[in-house]
Amino acid sequence: MDSNAMATDSTSGPTANETEQDGRVDEHNGPGKVVYEYEDPAYRVFVDTLNYLEPEEIEQVLAAYRFGEKAHQGQTRLSGEPYITHPLAVAGALAEWRMDAPAIIAALLHDVMEDTSVSKAEIAERFGKQVADLVDGLSKLDRIEFQSYQDAQAENFRKMLMAMATDLRIVLIKLADRRHNLQTMAPVRPDKRRRIAHETLEIYAPIATRLGLNNISRQLQDLSFKHIYPMRFRVLTRAVKAVRGNRRELLSKILDGIRSKLQESNIEAGVFGREKSLYSIYHKMVDKHLSFSQVLDIYGFRVIVRDVPTCYLALGALHSRYKPVPGKFKDYIAIPKANGYQSLHTTLIGPYGTPIEIQIRTQSMHHLAEEGIASHWLYKDSEESGADLQVKTHKWLQSLLELQGASGDSSEFLEHVKVDLFPDEVYVFTPKGKILALPRGATVIDFAYAVHTDIGHRCVAARIDHELIPLSAELNNGNQVEIITAPHANPNPAWLNYVKTSRARSKIRQFLKAIQQDSSSALGENMLNQELQALGVVPSEIPAAVWERVIRDSGKKSRREILTDIGLGRSLAAVFARRLVANDEVPQNEVSESKPLVIRGTEGMAVQLAPCCQPIPGDPIVGLLRNGQGLRIHTHACQATRKSRTTEPQNWINVEWEPDPDQCFDVRIRVTAKKVRGLLGRVATGISQAGANIEHVNMDGKKPGLFIDLHFLVQVSGRPHLAALMRSLRRIPDVVRIVREQE
Known part of the structure; x- marks a missing residue:
């Protein structure tokens, strides 16, 4: 609107x-x-x-x-x-x-x-x-009630981007609509002007850039800058005008120098001076903490030649006239940007030590750089480049459709899209030499998911330039990356802390959500069966018709949805158990005493061992069920749960360990010993001889006195194993005390 x-x-x-x-x-x-x-x-x-x-x-x-x-x-x-x-x-x-x-x-x-x-x-x-x-694709959803403006905004963007994935003309109309609104916003109240301008900088200008529409992107940025910071816009406008007058002679000299050198080299070319947009000048000042006088590249130069080989000839000619600045050359012809942009970029040292930014490109590249996807309609001579851009755009739009399917709601979808709109790319290579463009700061995990979803799910390690590196390592331009996979590996929730691409984030969340639903459904089924047995009902004897009636009356879609909600604490097992038995078709036996829920402690995401007390088999335990969090297992003596067990008794359920669980569990111990040489090695050897694994160790090295505390995170199979480990450590002469640490 x-x-x-x-x-x-x-x-x-x-x-x-x-x-x-x-x-x-x-x-x-x-x-x-x-x-x-x-x-x-x-x-x-x-x-x-x-x-x-x-x-x-x-x-x-x-x-x-x-x-x-x-x-x-x-x-x-x-x-x-x-x-x-x-x-x-x-x-x-x-x-x-x-x-x-x-x-x-x-x-x-x-x-x-x-x-x-x-x-x-x-x-x-x-x-x-x-x-x-x-x-219809352009119409907003004003008739739908949303909880907040942010929800409405997110849903409108979702609808627009989904429609855009079906027909690209929708976004071109939307961008032209937004530009005219910004051009005519003088009568609008200031707070609304700023809100619309911020929204434009966050979404619409980046979308224009992503589609190669650099001309309209610059206009949207400058108009938004004008509405957000009107005083800064006016000051910067005056400063640029003043510089334009002061540097006219210098710019003319540089232009003449470039033209004469190209003519000497028999290169036909159009040479133009170009002025940076006000927003890009302001952004550089803020980003690099510069004053206006320190921004030397307000003016740049563009060289337009007839074909690709001439681009490189022109580059060589200009490098022989002016000295290039090391590290400031970029070849976007050999490796185009994701939006199809192609040019050679170089920075040279011009007259009086002035840095000169030069872009060298063909006419069709120039059309594509200015009008992007719109050049498909505007220029017939860029048909080949336009077709290539359309393929890249189509791939990006298809990735939006994938994100939409994986995202739980509009806000999450908008968050994913924003990540994709600010790439600042790095280019890395697969072992077979294929180039992948990823956002700056992308990690090995992002690379793995960019190659294939299954590679991302199964990755366990990686090599960058033939050296083993952690999965969290950031990638740099030119890296060759090889992913090492394992058949039974799964995504780790910790990966979400350092992935950068929306594709990787979305796929990880999608996988974890599916795993959580599976484990929550299994837990919910155990909890419901426990309640049914307490009511004297054999779960397997409940007729399908009774289940169908309960599903319909509860407004759920399936039995699995009911069990998942019970496992996540959104619904009470006792309530559904009573609904199922409140029917003459369900055979009932004598009411038996309610038995504790049996757990292994490794059921998955639905059952978690509380990090505060780290229960292990043999500890007396109790389960805390909270909405959306699944079941969390605590020890009876856990200090963190005392108040909750009094104020929220309905959330606690009786649980017990399954006999002989064939697993290892984390437990923290503190070893106090004399400060002597080789102590850590002897204690570590004692832990290893007791059949336990050391996950982590640290020590209070600055503690005054004759003694030192060593803190270990070890893995044991249960209380008997832990007791055997502690007895083994007490035999070491310098150890004076061993304590299991629990918050």
Whole structure:
């Protein structure tokens, strides 16, 4: 919706029999000749830009204009202008991109479903299903109630990006719509201006960049900067104008130097000076803590040549004229950016020691760099590059569809998309030489998931440039990465702390969620069976019809969903047990005494051993069931649970260890001993001889006196094993005390 809109009336649009001819193709004057009955200059300019369309398409566009004007009749913007001026400006931007007629019609009608009583069916009947789908993809969800503005914003972005994955024209219309809103926001109150501008910098400008639409991205950034920091914008504008005057002679000298060197080398090229956008200057000042006078590369230069080999010839010629700055050369022709951008970038030392930023590219690369995916419609000579960009864009959009399927809600989906929109890429190689682009700061885990989901799930180690490194290691440009997998390995929840790509984060969360549901369902089934047995019912004898009735009455989708909710603490096992037995079809025996729930301590994510007391087999234990957290096992003596057991008795259930669990469990011990040489080695040997593993060790080295405390995290099979370990350590002469540590 137009952020400047002020609806004063809402009327339905005209019917299919509407006969007004305010602007039409004149058959007597030949194709494309238009009779103007509107005197609005903006309308006349708009109609003139449609000359690339067929006459019948122009007539459809003008009919859409009349339809939209009628639908918005009585509505004005905050500036007092008729509302139709906004859709007209958006459609005009698309006409400049030479978009097809359905896209321009959709731009003219993009607010009618949202702000008037016109329905999607009406638009489909009048202008076709394709236009109706485009308009629907652009319409927000104002009729749905959300808990907060953030939820509504996230859901609107989700819908727009999903529609964009089906038809790219939707995002081009949306970007043109956002740009015009920012250009005409003077009457909007300041807080709303800032909110819309922040939203633009977070989402819309990065999307434009991701699609290679650098021109509109720069405009969105500068307009947003103007609305967020109006005073800084004015000061920086004046400073740039002053510099432009002061450096005119220097810039002219550099331009002449570049042109003369290229001519000497018989290289045909167009050479242009370019000024950095205000936002990029400001961003550099903030990011690198520079004053305006320290930002030397306000001006850059662009060299346009006829083909790729000439790009490299031009680079060599310029490097022979001016000295290159080491480490400041980037070849985006050999390795294009993810959005299809291609150029050679180099920084040279120019006259008076001034750094010169130069971009060298072909004409088709230039079109693609400025207009991105829109160049597919705008320039016929960049068709090959445009097709390549369309393939890359399609892959990115497909990844959005994958994220949508994996994300639990709109906010999580928006978080994933934002991660993808700020890449600042590094380029790494697979062992077979394939190049992968990943965001700066990406780790080995991100690389593994970029190769294949199964590789990510099963990875256990990696080699970077043939050296073994941890999975959390960050990747650098040019690294060759080899992933080592194991058949039974699974993602670790700790990976979420350091992965950078939305794909990796999404796949890990998806896997963990599935594992949690499986283990929660199994736990829920055990808890429900325990309650049923206490009521004298054999779980296997409950008829399927009874289960179906209980599932239907509870509003759940399946038995598995009920069991998962019980295992996660969202529902009470006792409640469902009573619902199941409250039926004559269920045979009941004598009521038996409720038995404790038997656990192994390794059931998965649904059953966790509390880190505060670290229970091990043999310890008296009790279970705490909390909503969404599953079952957490504590020792009876755990200090952290005393208050909760009094205030929340309904959340505690009786549990006991399964006899002889064939597993190892973590336990902390503190060993106090004399400060003597070789102590740590002797204690470690004693632990190993007792058949225990050492997971972690640290010591209080600065403790005054003759004694020192050694803190070990060891793995034992249970209390008898721990007792044997402690007896073994007491035999060491210098050990004076051993204590099991529990919070």
